[in-house]
Amino acid sequence: MSVAGKALPPGSVIGILGGGQLGRMLALAAGQLGLKCHIFAPEADSPAFHVAAAHTVAGYRDEAALAAFAASVDAVTYEFENVPVEAVRFLEARLPVRPGAKALEVAQDRLKEKALARQLGAATAEFAPVNSLTDLQAAVAAIGTPAILKTTRFGYDGKGQARINGAADVEAAWAIMKGQPSILESFVRFEREVSVIAARGLDGRMAAFEVTENVHRNHVLHTSTVPSQVSQELAAEAVFIAQRFLETLDYVGVMGVEFFVGEDVIYVNEIAPRVHNSGHWTQDACSVSQFEQHIRAVAGWPLGATLRHSDVVMTNLLGDDILAWETLVREPGLALHHYGKTEARPGRKMGHVNRLRSRG
Amino acid sequence: MSVAGKALPPGSVIGILGGGQLGRMLALAAGQLGLKCHIFAPEADSPAFHVAAAHTVAGYRDEAALAAFAASVDAVTYEFENVPVEAVRFLEARLPVRPGAKALEVAQDRLKEKALARQLGAATAEFAPVNSLTDLQAAVAAIGTPAILKTTRFGYDGKGQARINGAADVEAAWAIMKGQPSILESFVRFEREVSVIAARGLDGRMAAFEVTENVHRNHVLHTSTVPSQVSQELAAEAVFIAQRFLETLDYVGVMGVEFFVGEDVIYVNEIAPRVHNSGHWTQDACSVSQFEQHIRAVAGWPLGATLRHSDVVMTNLLGDDILAWETLVREPGLALHHYGKTEARPGRKMGHVNRLRSRG
Numbered sequence: 001m002s003v004a005g006k007a008l009p010p011g012s013v014i015g016i017l018g019g020g021q022l023g024r025m026l027a028l029a030a031g032q033l034g035l036k037c038h039i040f041a042p043e044a045d046s047p048a049f050h051v052a053a054a055h056t057v058a059g060y061r062d063e064a065a066l067a068a069f070a071a072s073v074d075a076v077t078y079e080f081e082n083v084p085v086e087a088v089r090f091l092e093a094r095l096p097v098r099p100g101a102k103a104l105e106v107a108q109d110r111l112k113e114k115a116l117a118r119q120l121g122a123a124t125a126e127f128a129p130v131n132s133l134t135d136l137q138a139a140v141a142a143i144g145t146p147a148i149l150k151t152t153r154f155g156y157d158g159k160g161q162a163r164i165n166g167a168a169d170v171e172a173a174w175a176i177m178k179g180q181p182s183i184l185e186s187f188v189r190f191e192r193e194v195s196v197i198a199a200r201g202l203d204g205r206m207a208a209f210e211v212t213e214n215v216h217r218n219h220v221l222h223t224s225t226v227p228s229q230v231s232q233e234l235a236a237e238a239v240f241i242a243q244r245f246l247e248t249l250d251y252v253g254v255m256g257v258e259f260f261v262g263e264d265v266i267y268v269n270e271i272a273p274r275v276h277n278s279g280h281w282t283q284d285a286c287s288v289s290q291f292e293q294h295i296r297a298v299a300g301w302p303l304g305a306t307l308r309h310s311d312v313v314m315t316n317l318l319g320d321d322i323l324a325w326e327t328l329v330r331e332p333g334l335a336l337h338h339y340g341k342t343e344a345r346p347g348r349k350m351g352h353v354n355r356l357r358s359r360g
Numbered sequence: 361m362s363v364a365g366k367a368l369p370p371g372s373v374i375g376i377l378g379g380g381q382l383g384r385m386l387a388l389a390a391g392q393l394g395l396k397c398h399i400f401a402p403e404a405d406s407p408a409f410h411v412a413a414a415h416t417v418a419g420y421r422d423e424a425a426l427a428a429f430a431a432s433v434d435a436v437t438y439e440f441e442n443v444p445v446e447a448v449r450f451l452e453a454r455l456p457v458r459p460g461a462k463a464l465e466v467a468q469d470r471l472k473e474k475a476l477a478r479q480l481g482a483a484t485a486e487f488a489p490v491n492s493l494t495d496l497q498a499a500v501a502a503i504g505t506p507a508i509l510k511t512t513r514f515g516y517d518g519k520g521q522a523r524i525n526g527a528a529d530v531e532a533a534w535a536i537m538k539g540q541p542s543i544l545e546s547f548v549r550f551e552r553e554v555s556v557i558a559a560r561g562l563d564g565r566m567a568a569f570e571v572t573e574n575v576h577r578n579h580v581l582h583t584s585t586v587p588s589q590v591s592q593e594l595a596a597e598a599v600f601i602a603q604r605f606l607e608t609l610d611y612v613g614v615m616g617v618e619f620f621v622g623e624d625v626i627y628v629n630e631i632a633p634r635v636h637n638s639g640h641w642t643q644d645a646c647s648v649s650q651f652e653q654h655i656r657a658v659a660g661w662p663l664g665a666t667l668r669h670s671d672v673v674m675t676n677l678l679g680d681d682i683l684a685w686e687t688l689v690r691e692p693g694l695a696l697h698h699y700g701k702t703e704a705r706p707g708r709k710m711g712h713v714n715r716l717r718s719r720g
Contacts, residue, residue: 007686010698024391031388031411034685034698034711051391053410284647287695287716296689305692309670309716325394326367329656332665335647338370338394351394356647356669 007202007300008074010034013053014298015073017060017087019046021339021349022079022275025283027052029291035299040069047340048079060087070094077253077298081107081273082154098202098252098298103273106249110152110183110270117268120244124268125260126186133174139184140170146187149173151180161219163187188267190260194230197279198242199254199293202300206243209290209306211235212278214258220347224278224314226285234266245271254279254294277316277349284335284354285312310356322350333357367562368434368659370394373413375433377420377447379406381699381709382439382635385643387412389651395659400429407700408439420447430454437613437658441467441633442514458562458612458658463633466609470512470543470630477628480604484628485620486546493534499544500530506547509533511540521579523547548627550620554590557639558602559614559653562660566603569650569666571595572638574618580707584638584674586645594626605631614639614654637676637709644695644714645672670716682710693717 008014014030016023019041027037027048036053039046042060049055054072058065060083069091070076076097078088081104088101106112110127117124128139130149140147145167151160160180162173174182193216198208213228214221228235242257256276258269279290288296288304296303317324322344329336338351368374374390376383379401387397387408396413399406402420409415414432418425420443429451430436436457438448441464448461466472470487477484488499490509500507505527511520520540522533534542553576558568573588574581588595602617616636618629639650648656648664656663677684682704689696698711 010682010685010700011702028388028391028411031384031391031700032695032697034700036410036700050396050413051388051411287644287693287714301686302690304689307693322370325370326661329664330662332667333647335392337392340370340391340394340396342371354647 007302008035011036012074012299013038013072014295015040015069015076015091016048016052016079017041017076017083018079019043019048019055020079021047021341021351023048024051024339025280025291025337026077026079026275026295029289030295033292033295033299033301035295038069038073040065045342050340060084063090066090067094075298075300077274077294078104079274099249099255099273100252103249103251103255107271107273108153110150111181113271114183114185114268116245116248117241120241120248122241122244122268123265125188128184130174130177130182130184133171136170136174136182136184140164140167143184143186145169148185148187149177150183150185151177152183153181188260188262190262190267192228192230192261193258193269194228194235194238194261194266195224195256195258195276195278196238196242197254197256197276197282197290198239198246199290199297199303200246200251201297201303202252203302205303206246207293207303207306208239208242209279209282209286210308211238212281214278218347220318220349221277221316223316224281226281226308226312230261234261237266241266241268253297254290277352278314280337280352281312281314281354282306282308283337284356285310312357313355315353315355316349317351317353319344319346319348319350325351328353331355367661368395371396372434372659373398373432374655374658375400375429375436375451376408376412376439377401377436377443378439379403379408379415380439381407381701381711383408384411384699385640385651385697386437386439386635386655389649390655393652393655393659393661395655398429398433400425405702410700420444423450426450427454435658435660437634437654438464439634459609459615459633460612463609463611463615467631467633468513470510471541473631474543474545474628476605476608477601480601480608482601482604482628483625485548488544490534490537490542490544493531496530496534496542496544500524500527503544503546505529508545508547509537510543510545511537512543513541548620548622550622550627552588552590552621553618553629554588554595554598554621554626555584555616555618555636555638556598556602557614557616557636557642557650558599558606559650559657559663560606560611561657561663562612563662565663566606567653567663567666568599568602569639569642569646570668571598572641574638578707580678580709581637581676583676584641586641586668586672590621594621597626601626601628613657614650637712638674640697640712641672641674641714642666642668643697644716645670672717673715675713675715676709677711677713679704679706679708679710685711688713691715
């Protein structure tokens with residue numbers, strides 16, 4: 001189904017739910033395009049506040065604050081998928097929210113996400129719902145080990161996960177879930193991890209950045225490299241799958257789709273209904289970044305071309321990694337992106353660098 | 361003379377005098393680096409306010425406002441050269457202002473600027489001070505025609521200028537100056553106009569972006585193109601002259617130096633003690649833009665490498681040109697920079713586009 005609407009002109013106000021680094025980089029991209037941002041976030045020291053025209057400090061269930069926010073902006077987006085669906089529905093009744101509640105609901109539930117991937121013809125790990133220890137025992141018997149138990153909701157960067165190598169791990173793994181609805185996933189044998197950052201505009205047109213090769217450390221993204229080493233065939237399939245997600249969800253905005261690449265098969269790992277860490281390389285290797293692309297879609301503008309002018313490696317700066325900023329900025333061809341967070345807690349995403357190499 | 365100091369860490373606050381597009385783009389660059397900005401400007405609807413952590417609306421001669429501003433920031437810069445020197449001196453007594461009053465004084469006075477260029481061994485147009493009609497008649501007799509009469513101060517983009525083609529134009533030209541101290545300049549025969557965007561860090565190190573070829577229309581920059589068609593020898597000389605200015609003025613920050621290129625000679629036209637319109641191409645063709653370079657210098661950070669990854673043409677969008685934004689953003693390889701100004705008055709700088717072409 002195609003959608004239609006009018007572009008919000010420069011000077012319009014984009015509302016962003018969430019004030020972390022993604023909101024901050026969205027606001028910087030909006031600033032380049034002459035659009036204003038209003039950030040809505042519960043934390044008083046949100047990094048995105050420093051680069052936005054306006055901000056509201058309030059909880060996502062504060063309907064009075066949400067109503068005032070809705071009245072002050074022209075369209076809304078969100079920078080992370082753990083925003084309550086109710087908040088998005090509340091706003092959707094008042095003004096355009098892009099992407100909307102539909103995508104959010106799927107992305108918040110690993111079972112729905114995997115089921116949709118299968119429905120779209122994509123391969124995934126084997127999976128089974130787990131709501132009790134008995135469920136888990138049955139699921140382990142059916143799927144085998146090694147396998148991974150995850151809460152279906154509110155997990156990211158390896159949080160709420162437990163690996164099961166054999167029957168002996170089952171009880172401990174279930175205890176980690178603390179009774180939450182969970183999903184057991186088979187352990188997929190893969191050679192590499194890749195992702196696709198794709199976008200769909202209000203006019204239904206789609207565009208994808210080049211497939212990115214990712215390396216994780218301790219379940220957190222460490223590097224993204226472009227070009228990837230994946231074959232053209234599998235890269236094309238990954239883009240095709242991302243486009244199927246966008247179309248099925250009647251999506252407007254940027255989506256990140258993560259894949260595991262096996263010998264001849266590509267498995268959907270998960271989708272993120274937002275700009276994605278593995279797309280940060282676009283800031284310095286493309287004329288239009290994933291952040292600008294998302295803002296364009298949210299504002300109803302035409303999507304940008306996804307041309308890449310340079311080879312690039314993005315490296316995340318976690319926790320104390322950020323203390324090296326003064327050395328890093330001396331490196332030719334390196335672009336530092338510092339999120340302006342005050343406290344460098346261990347493992348916290350504090351910034352990233354993009355290292356460019358000219359092509360050819 | 362070299363300078364020394366400590367780098368302001370991310371989280372520090374850069375104060376910017378002036379809230380126009382240059383201040384806005386400086387604030388966006390600071391945001392990428394995790395630095396906050398506080399904009400000080402007299403106009404309540406200043407474009408830079410929308411992307412900065414804080415702003416003050418006050419006149420440059422309001423000492424109470426300047427003192428409060430000084431107390432709230434860690435270093436100060438200015439985005440245009442018509443800030444009163446007194447305001448900069450007032451601030452310099454309280455905290456680092458980069459570049460300082462010295463560069464501003466020279467840039468505000470065409471006579472001092474030309475005299476300094478000559479002192480540095482650079483060629484300039486012939487010139488003479490003009491403070492009366494009698495002065496002007498004598499100057500025209502000495503320098504010949506065609507010549508250009510300009511106010512020594514507060515002129516930019518062709519404002520406060522009159523061309524003198526012969527004795528018949530003298531009285532009318534002087535009338536345009538309205539009695540202000542003026543300078544008569546000989547008409548330099550040139551093949552092309554180029555500029556150098558150079559920077560000097562707090563540690564005394566310098567870096568220059570590649571020489572840029574500029575085309576003006578109605579005295580306002582129309583396009584900047586890189587690479588330029590100027591010879592390597594003259595390009596090197598232009599960079600050398602820019603570096604002499606930086607060193608002599610004990611300068612910290614980005615400076616723009618405009619040149620006329622004759623057959624075998626390069627004439628200094630003028631200097632701008634700030635980021636410069638002819639350096640906007642660096643935003644999309646380099647890892648470190650002129651805006652980031654300036655912020656780095658102001659914050660006492662190491663300067664960035666000035667590598668260029670793409671060929672590029674920058675085109676200004678004046679007045680109603682900006683109305684084409686929705687068409688422009690469809691063009692592959694084009695980056696739109698919209699300044700977020702509300703009113704598109706004729707000739708007003710509303711935005712620019714950078715069109716990239718991959719190298720080789």
